[in-house]
Amino acid sequence: xxxxxxxxxxxxxxxxxxxxxxxxxxxxxxxxxxxxxxxxxxxxxxxxxxxxxxxxxxxxxxxxxxxxxxxxxxxxxxxxxxxxxxxxxxxxxxxxxxxxxxxxxxxxxxxxxxxxxxxxxxxxxxxxxxxxxxxxxxxxxxxxxxxxxxxxxxxxxxxxxxxxxxxxxxxxxxxxxxxxxxxxxxxxxxxxxxxxxxxxxxxxxxxxxxxxxxxxxxxxxxxxxxxxxxxxxxxxxxxxxxxxxxxxxxxxxxxxxxxxxxxxx
Numbered sequence: 001x002x003x004x005x006x007x008x009x010x011x012x013x014x015x016x017x018x019x020x021x022x023x024x025x026x027x028x029x030x031x032x033x034x035x036x037x038x039x040x041x042x043x044x045x046x047x048x049x050x051x052x053x054x055x056x057x058x059x060x061x062x063x064x065x066x067x068x069x070x071x072x073x074x075x076x077x078x079x080x081x082x083x084x085x086x087x088x089x090x091x092x093x094x095x096x097x098x099x100x101x102x103x104x105x106x107x108x109x110x111x112x113x114x115x116x117x118x119x120x121x122x123x124x125x126x127x128x129x130x131x132x133x134x135x136x137x138x139x140x141x142x143x144x145x146x147x148x149x150x151x152x153x154x155x156x157x158x159x160x161x162x163x164x165x166x167x168x169x170x171x172x173x174x175x176x177x178x179x180x181x182x183x184x185x186x187x188x189x190x191x192x193x194x195x196x197x198x199x200x201x202x203x204x205x206x207x208x209x210x211x212x213x214x215x216x217x218x219x220x221x222x223x224x225x226x227x228x229x230x231x232x233x234x235x236x237x238x239x240x241x242x243x244x245x246x247x248x249x250x251x252x253x254x255x256x257x258x259x260x261x262x263x264x265x
Contacts (some may be wrong), residue, residue, distance in 0.1 A: 011048075014040060018048050019057065022068055024133040030065050085217055086118050088247035089208070092240040093120050096221060099236065103222040106208075107136065107143035109151060112159055114144040114218065136197065139164050139178055140171045142205030143218035145191035149182040150207060150215035150257070156182070170195040189256070190238060191218075192230055200225050204233045206241035207256070211249030214257045219244065 021029060021037035029037070035045045049066055052058040056071035089106050097104045097120040107114040113135040138144035138159050148156060156179070164173040172178050185191045191205045205220035219241045221233055242250075 014038075014044065015048055015052065018045060018052065019072070024131055024135075028061075028065050028067050034066065084248065085208070085244075089118060089217070089219065089244045092243045093118065093219070096120075096236060096240050097122065100221060100223075100233070102228075104220070105143065105222065106217055106219050107147065108217050109138075109147040110135075112138060112155070112162060114138060114141060114147055116143075117217075137165065137167070139173075140167055140193065140196035142191050142193040142203035142220040142222070145181060145185055145193065146189075146205045146207050146218035146220075147215065149185035149191065167197050168195055168199050172196060186258075189241070190234055192234075195225050202226075202228075202230060204230050204237050206238045207245075208241050209245040209248070209250040209254070209256060211251075211254065212257065213250065213254040216248070217244075 017038040017040060018034055021034050026033070026037070031042065031046055031049065034049060035042045038045060040048075049058060049060075053060050053066070053069070056069045058066045058072070059069040060066055085108070086106070093104045093106060096102075102122050104120045105116050106118040107116050109115075114137075116132055116134050116136065119132045136144050138148040138155075148159065160175045160178075164175065164178065165171070166173050172181065181191070189207050191203075193203045193205070195201060197203075201222055202225045203220045203222045205218050207215045208217040208219055210216045219237065221237055223230075223233070
């Protein structure tokens with residue numbers, strides 16, 4: 001829900017409200033849209049939006065709608081979780097994409113969701129819910145399960161407390177069963193998801209490690225359900241994940257930073 005105008009709130013917090021109204025699927029907003037999204041008075045939104053246009057953070061189209069400006073985009077490219085990671089991952093994602101002709105995606109953990117920081121779509125592949133910059137649930141997506149498995153028990157408890165939403169009839173909503181899958185993922189470094197997020201879409205995902213052995217991202221391939229023996233995809237996906245990890249400075253001697261199993265608590 002948008003935050004309403006509150007006494008004592010700083011100008012900077014209101015500016016951030018306006019900026020954060022822009023997100024995947026909401027990249028072009030009118031003043032009315034911004035007013036609705038932020039909960040701020042129309043006059044306040046107009047003043048802040050025009051200030052951001054003047055600073056180059058937003059751009060105003062001839063019809064009055066606003067989009068993200070080039071200076072804000074340039075600032076976003078400096079975000080440390082995405083720039084080195086994407087640079088390291090793209091060559092290997094390209095190889096997977098070329099070889100398999102399927103969706104290939106890279107995600108990082110943010111809060112209780114997985115955020116796609118890179119995605120190479122395949123035009124004739126299965127239609128799924130993923131998009132660049134979009135968010136996926138941790139409990140039922142391939143990249144999500146990899147990230148959740150290596151994030152520790154506190155996050156698992158938070159995800160369960162929020163409720164394990166059933167996106168399809170195949171979604172695992174039993175916490176005990178999910179824990180079993182996460183245990184297996186920690187052991188193998190791989191998560192296999194069968195139509196849990198999107199009907200007709202399976203995925204194979206693996207972890208990406210930094211120089212200290214910490215899981216910083218998850219890499220996956222998404223295919224049409226039943227179109228491929230997923231066991232044949234695992235070696236290529238795992239090899240790509242390890243290759244990206246090496247580009248980030250990881251070495252087998254660093255191992256994998258362990259996340260405590262919930263079962264031991």
